[in-house]
Amino acid sequence: MGVLAHVTCEPSGPSLHPFQAWVPSEMANSPYGGVVWANASIPQGPFLDSPEAPNWYEIGLTNGSAAWAGFGAEFNVTPRSNQSVLGPGLGTPCSTPFQISPTFWGGIVLGGPLLGSGNMSDVKEPSTLNAYIPPSTVELGISDGYSVANHDAVSTCGGGAVWRWANSTGFTATVPVMSGGSLTQETFAFPFFDSFHYWFPANYGVWQIDNLSAPGGPGGGWAFSYTPC
Numbered sequence: 001m002g003v004l005a006h007v008t009c010e011p012s013g014p015s016l017h018p019f020q021a022w023v024p025s026e027m028a029n030s031p032y033g034g035v036v037w038a039n040a041s042i043p044q045g046p047f048l049d050s051p052e053a054p055n056w057y058e059i060g061l062t063n064g065s066a067a068w069a070g071f072g073a074e075f076n077v078t079p080r081s082n083q084s085v086l087g088p089g090l091g092t093p094c095s096t097p098f099q100i101s102p103t104f105w106g107g108i109v110l111g112g113p114l115l116g117s118g119n120m121s122d123v124k125e126p127s128t129l130n131a132y133i134p135p136s137t138v139e140l141g142i143s144d145g146y147s148v149a150n151h152d153a154v155s156t157c158g159g160g161a162v163w164r165w166a167n168s169t170g171f172t173a174t175v176p177v178m179s180g181g182s183l184t185q186e187t188f189a190f191p192f193f194d195s196f197h198y199w200f201p202a203n204y205g206v207w208q209i210d211n212l213s214a215p216g217g218p219g220g221g222w223a224f225s226y227t228p229c
Contacts, residue, residue, distance in 0.1 A: 141174035171219030
């Protein structure tokens with residue numbers, strides 16, 4: 001706490017022109033040969049400020065396919081910077097140079113494709129959502145593919161079918177912000193609660209798992225890399 005002055009984070013210019021982008025309420029990967037059922041719960045706040053905004057999404061996928069469900073959001077971005085304020089107070093410097101405020105805009109997607117059926121690995125999953133219908137004028141950067149095995153593998157070799165469950169309390173995406181002729185990628189955390197139910201067929205193979213909700217991960221469910229028995 002400063003005695004003579006302290007630092008606060010304050011707006012440093014007018015808001016940038018707002019833009020629209022697709023926001024995934026959930027992204028789900030199905031294990032090769034198996035099934036995933038996923039649902040997302042949207043908390044009270046700016047993503048439910050319209051009577052058209054759902055508070056629940058669900059999708060089901062099979063055999064190595066991946067998809068997302070979500071909605072169109074409007075992003076308002078305000079530049080900000082550290083300001084010195086006279087007098088005592090708790091210093092609260094800016095963690096990022098922009099304040100990003102998304103709200104529900106309209107349009108709902110249930111099952112937007114990320115990977116088609118038959119993929120043994122999610123390693124080549126795209127890093128942006130498909131902007132195939134309005135309102136997407138900007139694409140958020142996402143990370144829902146397989147990168148590294150950081151969870152106990154699932155094996156059904158010589159055994160019966162297996163069920164597994166996973167939860168996520170949110171995920172992060174990067175938001176491209178153009179200001180003063182410069183493009184920066186700002187990280188934004190979406191506070192959606194997602195639950196995933198996975199089914200793996202009997203005597204079928206081994207699935208290595210990238211737990212995307214592990215500490216330091218982007219959030220979300222699981223991503224897979226499969227090998228047969």
